Amino acid sequence: KFYKADTVEVQVKLLPPLNAPPQLTIRQGTNVINDQTVDFTLGESIQFSLTGVDGDVSPEKDLLSLTLIEASGNVEPAGYLFTSLLGMSPIQTTFSWQPDCSIFEDGVFENDYIFKFRLADDRCFAVKADTVTVNVTIKDIDGSDTEFLPPNVFTPNGDGRNDVFLPYFM
DSSP states (O other): OOOOOOOOOOOOOOOOOOOOOOEEEEEETTEEOTTEEEEEETTSOEEEEEEEEOOOOSSSOOEEEEEEEEEEESSOOOSOEEOOEEEESSEEEEEEEOOOGGGOOTTOOEEEEEEEEEEEOOOSSSOOEEEEEEEEEEEOOOOOSTTOOOOSOOOOSSSSSSOOOOOOOO
C-alpha cells in the first residue's frame, strides 16, 4: 500500500451580480422634461408623470424606490402633491401642484423652483440610482397696463357713442 496525496489550493472570489442602473423618466403630457426648465403662468395646473424602470431580472428583480429629495425655490413651495413609491419595475406616480398668489412675495412676480427626484434600486453591494431635476418657473398673469387705452373724449349727447365714461377695474 502506497499512500499518495497532493494538495491543491483554490481561491474562490465571489462577484456580485451585475446591476444595471434604474432609469427615471419625467413627462409633462407627452414631452420628456428630464433636467429641463418648464414655464407656467399662475393659474395653470402643474402635472408631471414619473416612471421608473429597471432592467435587472437576475437573480431577481430589484425593488425600486422613487422619492422627492429636494423641493426648493425663491419662496418655499407648499401644497404640491407627491407620494413616494416603493415597488417592482416599472413603477409610476404623479406630481401635481396648483400654486396660488401666496407664492409671490416682496413685489416679485416670477419664481423659480427646483424639484429633484431619485429612483434607486435595493441592491446591497452596488446600489444604483438615477436622479432627475425639473426646474419650474412660475410667472404671474401679465397685468401690465400697456394695452389700456381709455377714450380721451366724453360726449354725452345721446348718439350712443362715448356718451358715458365709466372706468372699470377688475
